Amino acid sequence: MKIKRKAAMMVLLFAVMFLLSASVTSAQEEIETDENSSNKSLVILGCALAIGIAGIASAIGLALAGSSAIAVTAEKPDLFGKLLVLQVLPMTQSVYGLLTAILLMMGAGLLGGGSATIVTPLMGTGAVWIGLAVGLTGISAINQGMVASSSISAVGRNPDVAARGIIFTVMPETIAIFGLLVGILLMTGLGLL
Numbered sequence: 001m002k003i004k005r006k007a008a009m010m011v012l013l014f015a016v017m018f019l020l021s022a023s024v025t026s027a028q029e030e031i032e033t034d035e036n037s038s039n040k041s042l043v044i045l046g047c048a049l050a051i052g053i054a055g056i057a058s059a060i061g062l063a064l065a066g067s068s069a070i071a072v073t074a075e076k077p078d079l080f081g082k083l084l085v086l087q088v089l090p091m092t093q094s095v096y097g098l099l100t101a102i103l104l105m106m107g108a109g110l111l112g113g114g115s116a117t118i119v120t121p122l123m124g125t126g127a128v129w130i131g132l133a134v135g136l137t138g139i140s141a142i143n144q145g146m147v148a149s150s151s152i153s154a155v156g157r158n159p160d161v162a163a164r165g166i167i168f169t170v171m172p173e174t175i176a177i178f179g180l181l182v183g184i185l186l187m188t189g190l191g192l193l
Contacts, residue, residue, distance in 0.1 A: 054138025061090025061145025107192030137179025
């Protein structure tokens with residue numbers, strides 16, 4: 001129940017941050033004459049959403065799995081290698097957020113010296129939604145941490161089930177993979193890749 005409350009608070013916090021950023025961006029657009037700069041600031045917001053939401057969710061998932069891994073390792077130190085694999089799986093969602101942020105920055109010319117890249121308003125707005133899609137699907141890391149925690153406990157009782165535990169733990173990650181795939185397809189369609 002605490003995890004659901006934390007996840008809800010996290011989503012609420014990011015929604016407030018998104019609205020505040022949108023307000024700031026709108027105010028900047030009235031002041032700035034350079035539309036390209038304001039569109040690039042939307043790309044930066046998309047990057048922040050992708051890595052921020054997915055990163056927080058991964059940290060929660062890692063904590064859930066890690067607490068179980070510590071408990072089992074204390075009693076059976078020889079299982080460390082098998083437990084480590086299960087424990088790190090919820091981190092992959094933050095990798096997807098990082099990859100999305102890097103691709104968005106490259107597409108907008110913010111990374112790699114392409115400062116002359118023109119970012120249209122559609123690209124800027126699209127980058128925000130891409131970041132949000134990848135970030136929100138990255139929340140699956142919390143559920144993946146729960147499954148990893150149970151798998152770790154099962155391996156502690158019977159080390160022969162480690163491979164099955166990995167398979168069960170990877171399943172919630174498919175949601176994040178779908179989010180990353182949609183993000184890449186949208187970047188391609190918007191001309192950011």
